[in-house]
Amino acid sequence: MNINRITVFGAGVWGSVIAQHLAKKGYKISLWEHYKDLFDILEKTRKHPNIENFELNSNIELKATLEEAVKDSEMLVFVISSKSVRNFCKQLKPILNGKVLPVVSASKGIEDSTFKTVCEVIEEEIPQLTGYAMSFSGPSFALEVAKGIPTKILVAGPNADLVKKTAKVFNSSPIITVESDDRRGVEYGGAIKNVVAIGCGILDGIGDGADTKAALITQAMQEMHDITVSQGGKTESVYNLSGLGDAILTGMSSISRNRRLGEKLGQGLSLEEARKQVGTIAEGADSVNSVHNLARKNNLKTPILDAVWQIVCNGEDKDVLLKALGF
Numbered sequence: 001m002n003i004n005r006i007t008v009f010g011a012g013v014w015g016s017v018i019a020q021h022l023a024k025k026g027y028k029i030s031l032w033e034h035y036k037d038l039f040d041i042l043e044k045t046r047k048h049p050n051i052e053n054f055e056l057n058s059n060i061e062l063k064a065t066l067e068e069a070v071k072d073s074e075m076l077v078f079v080i081s082s083k084s085v086r087n088f089c090k091q092l093k094p095i096l097n098g099k100v101l102p103v104v105s106a107s108k109g110i111e112d113s114t115f116k117t118v119c120e121v122i123e124e125e126i127p128q129l130t131g132y133a134m135s136f137s138g139p140s141f142a143l144e145v146a147k148g149i150p151t152k153i154l155v156a157g158p159n160a161d162l163v164k165k166t167a168k169v170f171n172s173s174p175i176i177t178v179e180s181d182d183r184r185g186v187e188y189g190g191a192i193k194n195v196v197a198i199g200c201g202i203l204d205g206i207g208d209g210a211d212t213k214a215a216l217i218t219q220a221m222q223e224m225h226d227i228t229v230s231q232g233g234k235t236e237s238v239y240n241l242s243g244l245g246d247a248i249l250t251g252m253s254s255i256s257r258n259r260r261l262g263e264k265l266g267q268g269l270s271l272e273e274a275r276k277q278v279g280t281i282a283e284g285a286d287s288v289n290s291v292h293n294l295a296r297k298n299n300l301k302t303p304i305l306d307a308v309w310q311i312v313c314n315g316e317d318k319d320v321l322l323k324a325l326g327f
């Protein structure tokens with residue numbers, strides 16, 4: 001696989017940091033952004049408004065249209081909110097015009113109505129990409145990666161040779177890539193850990209401490225495991241970087257937007273107000289319903305994830321989470 005130009009869809013915080021990471025490795029990057037105001041700021045200043053001291057590398061070219069963004073591209077990287085992926089693919093499909101490229105998804109979510117992962121949605125909407133979509137997931141705050149703080153991220157897909165080559169593309173300081181053949185397991189872990197992080201945030205909002213959050217993560221891992229395995233994912237993926245690793249990171253760190261959203265809910269704010277105060281996306285608030293419905297559909301016992309769902313989606317009192325934990 002000889003790659004020169006890579007397209008990154010999404011110049012949000014993670015998309016821009018991934019684009020920068022690849023640009024520093026010498027790849028030419030075509031960076032596309034959905035929101036015109038963000039695109040304009042980046043084009044005018046080359047600085048990201050949501051990342052401190054961050055100036056786009058000279059290998060990054062901003063592309064205003066999807067046609068320009070995919071021109072001469074040899075790899076596509078999706079870093080857009082998971083719920084926008086299906087509609088986005090409907091726009092992208094005619095532009096790709098049957099072209100087959102390796103695709104990497106760095107988004108974390110499960111579609112509400114279908115329980116499909118982001119890679120599965122991409123392949124369903126753009127069938128020629130079937131077998132070419134890979135997940136890039138692990139404990140990786142964009143703001144920490146931007147500062148050069150080292151981490152490990154899984155590259156997961158069905159084609160071992162493509163995964164190996166793609167992992168090489170992304171592998172360089174501060175990111176060490178780890179190959180996986182369990183895309184489903186990796187994507188389910190990445191989506192469910194966001195719900196776990198909201199749960200940890202609720203405990204923070206109530207005023208409980210790290211002890212209680214560690215107990216929550218431990219119990220929630222069993223629930224993440226049961227859901228993931230019911231969908232064909234592997235146990236070893238649940239306890240790898242995208243599941244356990246990312247649950248620890250986002251559940252315990254003040255940086256996590258999902259944890260911060262939970263904290264606001266724990267303090268008694270409504271979901272709408274909590275979302276407003278957190279500002280950027282918190283994927284867990286969108287995945288919580290699909291995770292809950294999936295567990296119900298498969299008759300799984302998931303008391304912790306159910307309690308988070310009750311608080312987020314039904315506005316129940318946060319004490320239901322303490323009860324679910326047995327307190």
Ligand SMILES: NC(=O)C1=CN([C@@H]2O[C@H](COP(=O)(O)OP(=O)(O)OC[C@H]3O[C@@H](n4cnc5c(N)ncnc54)[C@H](O)[C@@H]3O)[C@@H](O)[C@H]2O)C=CC1
Pocket residue numbers: 009010011012013014015033034035079080081082084088106107108109140141142143280281283
């Ligand atoms: N920020 C982080 O530390 C990390 C984020 N992620 C995942 O990356 C994904 C993006 O997150 P961030 O960059 O942090 O969020 P962000 O809020 O900074 O950016 C969201 C991106 O989604 C795009 N988007 C929103 N609606 C769209 C639409 N209708 N069509 C096309 N694009 C649309 C926006 O243009 C923007 O580029 C999420 O799934 C998140 O879970 C994964 C690992 C780390």
Ligand SMILES: O=C(CO)COP(=O)(O)O
Pocket residue numbers: 108138139140141142197246249250255256257258259281282283
């Ligand atoms: O997934 C992430 C880090 O791996 C980012 O988590 P938040 O979206 O909760 O900030």
